[in-house]
Amino acid sequence: MIAEKLQEVEEKIEAAKARRTPQITEDVQLVAVTKNHDVAAMREAIDAGVTDIGENRIQEAMGKYETLGRQVTWHLIGHLQTNKAKQAVKYFDLIHSVDTPHLARALDKEAGKIGKVQDVLVQVNLAKEESKSGVYEEDLQPLLQLVDELPHLRLCGLMCIAPNYDDTEKCRPLFRRMREIFDGIKDIPFQTANIKYLSMGMSHDYGIAIEEGANIVRVGTAIFGPRQY
Template sequence: MKEDIIFNLKQVHDRIKNACKLSDRDVSDVQLLLATKTVPAERIRIAIEAGENLIGENKMQEFRDKDSELKDLKIERHFIGHLQTNKVKDVLKYVSCIQSLDRLSLAEELHKQLQKENRNLDVFIQVNTSFEESKFGLAPSDVIPFIKEIGKYHTLKIKGLMTIGLLDVEKEKMRPSLRLLREISDEVYNAKIEGITHLKLSMGMSQDLELAIAEGSNMVRIGTSIFGNRFLEKEIWNENIAE
């Protein structure tokens, strides 16, 4: 198991390096996030001890369940799934960033809790660039108004945009949903919104890593290519939260 995970990590890093080379980009501009939903803590530990330090979970319960086995490790944790407002207080115990901010009610609840804790939080805004009804995220046309609206929540520090591209299709059909996020980022920058300078792009998973980097991704969320198929138990996971 350990050898497989370490080998897979090397393969993924090689894919990132090759994609950056083809796009004439510096490899240091692309960060690897380990998408660890349903992955047992002992497998995550192997990857962290091999040099990784960033993980993303889709459910608060997974942070809680794995915390006791991983708390001795230095890990940065992001929340990358759909977040219910009644889970905000619990999630904030574990994360330094929420990548799935997609509605005002969530922004308001986050701000309220962060004020109580006297701290700020990095956030990415989730955008539905594939226009699939099964996926969460803002419509592209709503992104700039949303950013302007949540500017009043000073505890939320907007660091980037996140999307789940169109999956399970021919590779070139995946590209438009990834390119669109970059175009939205350019539009946000050109709108010269106060407090917004550079936005990172979180996009790209096991299927579309190379395309995402070619289209400007700064963070790829990889699970299956590192840990293998999901460790499903009682629950069937929605593709909307697949990495």
């Protein structure tokens, strides 16, 4: 069942890539979001071809990390509290949700303790939704510069979450603007940054996100079905 749903998602990804404008050429990385899904479902997905796993919560991820028994790339895609920075740098390969200077400095400090350079994305709250984390566009530049200057962080791009519109077409202008911002920061003369990832799009809107330039999509329900609470 999971393998069939995964194949459907991959086919939709390819179809969306074909609808892109010619100047957007990157491949698309699928992150399978396993929040509230058990290790057996994760293994089934990985055995069907998933290479990247996304988790929202540190505590849930830690238990799965110890028992999964598969080699995958781990993505932290949920809001991260500063007091969880130590665990985040221990368990995750890419953290999508850096949104404040305070959090950036905490991650840098903890990564330094274990001799790691932590890959991170800065989360942008383009729609200025109070219910979502993320830096506003007008405050983005100083945060990017700070992350670039911290010795144990590597800035790899941007992440956003679109509003949950009933009509997903309403997401398109936001995704388009995010791609413009992403392309713009590639021209900034950073010290150590490697700007390559634009993480946007989830189960309900990932097709539009890809059309508008996402190269990481975070898909859970479309692969695993409804979450198990």
